[in-house]
């Protein structure tokens with residue numbers, strides 16, 4: 001069974017990403033907003049979903065939610081959808097073999113939320129020996145240049161690891177030489193992208209949230225490491241609520257590549 005058209009599959013091969021427009025029904029889109037708002041409103045709780053915060057560009061003293069991770073085991077709806085047959089089927093078609101969910105997050109990018117430096121995801125996902133991932137971005141709100149939509153460098157997924165800065169992002173001078181395209185989306189659109197495609201985004205300068213799911217999958221043949229990933233992340237880069245005030249959390253390394261989470265030590 002094929003979920004994607006030949007032209008979508010060709011675009012994927014050539015560019016390292018593909019957009020599936022308006023994948024969800026209106027009822028599903030409404031439900032997705034309610035699920036995202038449910039996760040947003042849940043209190044910071046040690047040992048459960050992981051909430052991360054940033055300092056918004058509009059308020060140097062502010063603390064603003066930028067991300068929730070590790071929530072599938074606490075949310076039946078998200079779990080059923082993101083590990084369900086249809087989504088896994090599409091990911092498996094893109095992978096060319098069975099896929100398994102690796103990790104999940106919601107990026108909130110609320111007004112004033114910061115952008116992401118140019119990066120490839122691959123260096124952040126190598127801890128368990130996996131060699132390849134695909135991330136599915138589900139647009140909850142419309143995204144555009146003003147609110148910090150994704151920007152892709154099409155075709156450069158074929159170049160392997162690009163010159164990298166010490167923080168794991170693409171070397172800034174090299175990044176300047178790449179071709180970048182804004183990828184504007186509507187609610188319910190899906191963008192699938194390869195773990196080697198360079199991407200980045202700007203800050204949200206609008207007065208409305210730019211919320212999106214980022215769900216990452218790997219080849220099932222390379223193992224199922226979601227639980228270990230979050231176990232390790234809790235140790236190395238825990239959410240604020242789990243931080244020991246006497247401990248230093250420097251070297252968040254692969255758990256904080258190119259993203260705006262404030263490292264509150």
Ligand SMILES: O=C(O)CCC(=O)C(=O)O
Nearest residue numbers: 107116148149199201214
């Ligand atoms: O949410 C964004 O603007 C970009 C997210 C991103 O690049 C990432 O999570 O790797």
